[in-house]
Amino acid sequence: MQLLIFYVFGFIAIFAAVSMIVVKQPVMSALFLIVNMLCLAGLYALLDAHLIAALQVIVYAGAIMVLVLFVIMLLNLREKKGLITRHKVAMQGIGVVIVAFVFVLIAASMDFVSFSQAGAVSAEFGTVAGVAKTLFTDFILPFEIASVLLLVAIIGAVILSKSRT
Amino acid sequence: MLNQYIPVLFMIVAAAGTATGMIILTTLLGPKKEFSDKMEPFECGVSPVSDPASRFSLSFYVIAMLFIVFDIEAVFLFPWAVIYTKLGVFGLVEMMVFVLVLVVGLAYVWKKGALEWE
Numbered sequence: 548m549q550l551l552i553f554y555v556f557g558f559i560a561i562f563a564a565v566s567m568i569v570v571k572q573p574v575m576s577a578l579f580l581i582v583n584m585l586c587l588a589g590l591y592a593l594l595d596a597h598l599i600a601a602l603q604v605i606v607y608a609g610a611i612m613v614l615v616l617f618v619i620m621l622l623n624l625r626e627k628k629g630l631i632t633r634h635k636v637a638m639q640g641i642g643v644v645i646v647a648f649v650f651v652l653i654a655a656s657m658d659f660v661s662f663s664q665a666g667a668v669s670a671e672f673g674t675v676a677g678v679a680k681t682l683f684t685d686f687i688l689p690f691e692i693a694s695v696l697l698l699v700a701i702i703g704a705v706i707l708s709k710s711r712t
Numbered sequence: 713m714l715n716q717y718i719p720v721l722f723m724i725v726a727a728a729g730t731a732t733g734m735i736i737l738t739t740l741l742g743p744k745k746e747f748s749d750k751m752e753p754f755e756c757g758v759s760p761v762s763d764p765a766s767r768f769s770l771s772f773y774v775i776a777m778l779f780i781v782f783d784i785e786a787v788f789l790f791p792w793a794v795i796y797t798k799l800g801v802f803g804l805v806e807m808m809v810f811v812l813v814l815v816v817g818l819a820y821v822w823k824k825g826a827l828e829w830e
Contacts, residue, residue, distance in 0.1 A: 549714065592717060602787055610783045614776045621773050679791030683799055687806060690788070694813040697781050701817035704777040705826045708770055 553593055560586035573619040577612060584608040596673040774826055785814050 560583050567579035584607045591600035671677035682690055792799070792807050799806070821827060 552714075593714070597716075598791065606780075606783060606787060610780045614773075614780055617773050617776045621770065675791050675794045679795040680798075683792060683795070683803055683806060691806070691809055691813075693788070694785075694810040697784060698813050698817045700781050701778065701814075701821060704774055704781070705821055705824050708774045709824055709826060 549593060553590065556586045556589040556593070560590070574616070577615050577619060580615070581608050581612050584612070594673075595668055598673060598675050598678045771829055778821060778826070781817070782814070785811070 588603035
């Protein structure tokens with residue numbers, strides 16, 4: 548049953564990701580990206596990462612997609628003849644090579660043996676309390692650094708938008 | 713663990729069923745009288761006066777960007793609040809440092825006038 552759900556979510560996620568790239572209208576791409584993110588939330592739930600699954604829906608599919616839609620409206624994209632359309636095949640080739648390189652790097656850094664030997668997780672794993680306990684005790688430094696990262700994002704947003712005044 | 717998601721599944725089915733049901737039923741049952749004025753896009757009953765795909769003000773983007781940053785701050789507050797009693801004073805100090813850094817950001821945004829609408 549779990550395997551079946553995994554294949555359904557995985558297939559829809561890949562289909563949505565490919566559609567996102569292929570469709571011409573930017574808003575359609577954004578909508579397919581939402582579908583992709585919702586399927587990823589389902590996959591997180593399958594992995595017992597319940598809090599992450601909920602946050603994936605709220606933060607990514609909700610808040611960040613709003614930002615993406617704003618950017619689409621802001622730029623008001625029309626198809627233009629530019630560098631990318633002229634060297635289309637070369638650009639796509641470079642993109643494929645870079646993605647393949649990153650994929651190989653990620654795959655090489657993974658420890659597949661310990662994945663296959665992983666046993667059942669505790670009942671608390673991935674729940675709000677479980678994540679909170681780990682985050683606020685073992686990973687306190689990354690948590691505090693995250694606040695600095697958010698501060699940088701705030702200042703960056705203000706500087707980029709206010710530079711002309 | 714996966715059984716807990718059965719209500720979520722029901723919710724998805726109910727939401728998708730409502731949406732598709734509305735579209736299918738109105739297509740089947742609704743009267744179809746098409747004339748040129750009706751088929752034009754309109755906003756609040758007024759015919760469009762300009763190209764709808766116009767550029768938007770940058771202020772929308774800034775507000776959305778700041779919203780996401782403080783949204784993520786709230787996301788961190790939620791698990792903290794769940795186990796607040798277990799963490800005690802240590803947790804309070806920890807979160808106050810986190811919030812303080814972001815309050816600096818909020819003060820900066822306020823002072824720069826990024827929240828003002830131009």
